[in-house]
Amino acid sequence: MLRFYESQTIADFYVKYRPTYSKEVANVVVNYLKRKRGIAEETQVVFDQLIDVACGAGQATSLFAPFFQRVDGIDVSPEMLKQAQQQNVFSHVIYKEGAAEKIPASDHSADLVTSAESVHWFDLPKFLQEARRVLKHDGCLAIMGSSFPQVIEPLKLPGGNEYEMGKLATKLFTKYALEGIYDVVAYNHVFNKYKDIFKAIPSNTKEYNDDLTLHFQWTLEEVVGYLKSIDSVHNVLIQKAKEFEELGVEVTEELLKPFDLSERFRSEVKAAWKVEEIPDTEVVIRGEHKMFIILVSNFNE
Template sequence: MTTQMFEGRGHAAVYQKYRFAPGKELKQTILSYLQEKKAIPAELAVDVGCGSGQGTHFLGEHFKKVVGTDISEAQIQEAKDTPCMPNISYLVCPAEELPFQDASVDVLTSFTAAHWFDIGKFMREADRVVKPGGCMAISTYTVDMSLRYGDCSEKLTKVFRECWDQILKYSHDRLKYVLDNYKEIFEALPFSDKKRVTDIYDQIPMTVEGVVGYMESSSSYQTFKKNDPKAATSLLQETEKRMLETMGVSSCETPVEFWVRHVCVLGCKEC
């Protein structure tokens, strides 16, 4: 069953506020593949492990009906509370038990969530609900991240990485799927027509506050905070201070370029 790491309302609220939507290059990679496979236009897209809906909103622009699903009631409530297009709806359910009929889904996606699923059960369920000729797009951003600001980009990235490395000490063992660039997830995809793209780089518009908030939203940080609240809070406060000093600015609202590398697994079900 799906590993449940984003259950609390407080964590869900931080997640909704600071997690970013799929970037331009990732979206183009997915759309180009769907166009190549003639999977769009289509009736129904399902976004599994949708969290508070960042990726689901992107799908709403391209499909007649979009359903976001997540095992966390708190995350789904955050998604429902966020304004969205009228063709988008949300359901609480496990990734391994999707409430859709056999061969009823045109496109199934998962953004930065599949590593939390029971991979074998999820893939069997995806194979059941996706139509012949339908497609899957499963992506994640990796820990390969950097910051750019003026002539201090290298120093700024070093400050960020030092903090991130401390947080990652508390990461769940399922991070292994991300660290191997979704290789196991690619191999588990039950379609023979499939590919994995590992070098998708996106610039995400951020502020200093947004970068710190992103780290706070991670499951690793939330585990750190439960283990040692004082040390966890102090780490983010000190990192924010160091970032501002490195940049030579005083406002947490100062924009900064946040660069991330995405991995995307794509597949098309045989007709």
Template sequence: MIRVYENEDITKLYVEFRPKFQECVVERVLKFCNEHQQSENDNQDLMVDVACGSGQAASAFQKHFKRIVGIDVSTNQIKEARLANEYDNIKYEVGTAENIPLGENSVNLLVSATACHRFDLEKFFTEAKRVMKPDGCMALFSYNAPRIIPKNVKDPARRQELSDKTTGILVKYHDIVNDEQSNVHQNNKYQDIYKNIYAENKQWITEDLVMKRDWNLEQLIGFLRSLAAYQEYMKMMKEEHKDASEEEVKKWDRAVLLRDFVKREWEMEEVKDEDVMMEAHFHVYLVLANKLK
């Protein structure tokens, strides 16, 4: 497993700026489960969220299961998840995708959100089959950089132009540095992962699941800083330029560059970050599987 979200700084950014998964994703997953599992009541017992981070997916499914266990390799992520947890039926434990701390044939639904592209997939699928019930379901889903749409720009053509440019920059900064496995799986929207799952029933969804959030510039910058790509890039650059001044760092700090671009191109240089409003559209892609072989 590739470990990138473990230090305390990034986990705090993660819990504050990563979007929680919306009901449209939950409904699509549960629809698949109800179509392929033997009993609708039976599939409400136990869900496990593998590489749960600070609980964005686990909390989204909270009302649909009697018990939910979120596991993550990062003790800092588990700490943040526990601090944010408001539900008696969710608990968080340290664990890995390749060694899930649950018994055999115990899980009705196994979920992994924005994470499985970093797993040792062969070991993960073996472990998933071990813990899932014979008719259990799996849902693996993620999103890439969101489309950013200015809300303060009235002219439709200008709004589209700025949306394309801003989203293009965010996509460029979204790539994981020196992580070819993650890049491949995310760029093809989990197509290879879907092909490599052996199951009696499976489905690959890449269209029509869009989570929309009202954001401001402060939240956009926070999201960027929560990405492994940003953290790894900044670490690499600081190691290469150990004597760089604060002003020199700003020239290649992607968060600063993105903020400057938005303020300049959106003609909002005198506006506070929290007042620069936008929509963020996260296009979710989803792999569903039932009865692993």
């Protein structure tokens, strides 16, 4: 498993600016589990145990928590786990350190194993082997991901032309999100909406869903914050800091600012939109995320 979300800085941005999934996402997954157990979707039921792998700061863990009596959030990053524990409002949710390739759980103990926005970093065969081990014989696996945010349009621009300016912002966001990429294979999984991962899962009953769209209305500050939470953007700053340290130069935030891709995005967008004098918190944007979900109820021998 590749480990890129472990610093306190990126964990802080992740918690503050990453969007939470809608209840619709939870309903798709939980209804799949119900169907596979012959339970009507309208029936209210609380299942026994959920294991959320690579739980990060617990956004998806919290979404699914009301449907289970016991919930374990697993992550390799102590900083992410600290954030998850601070945000936790459920007495039956426990966060603990562990890897996708070695899940700290008993054999056949979980009704549902989930993983959100992270499977592209895993050693997939080892993760699937572990998921199969910890799932009950009638348990299910749910793998969730989403595209980069698409800016539909900024609202009430001084110069108008909101739709074209939205396309420009989306193009710039993608450009800077990708500039610091160090693992093309992992990101290709995301660009392909996990379809290649879906094909690689040995199951005759697996299902693929990419019908969900999460809509949002953010400020420019929030969009920039989201960009700061992406590992590739953060990695550029880490590498530059190391280069300066090797030269014996004291590393400061001001020194690194010209290399901050999120700040370049902010500057170019504000110039294009002609909102340089308007605070980021007052520049409002309408956009969306495309969701994709893999559902598996059993594995082939």
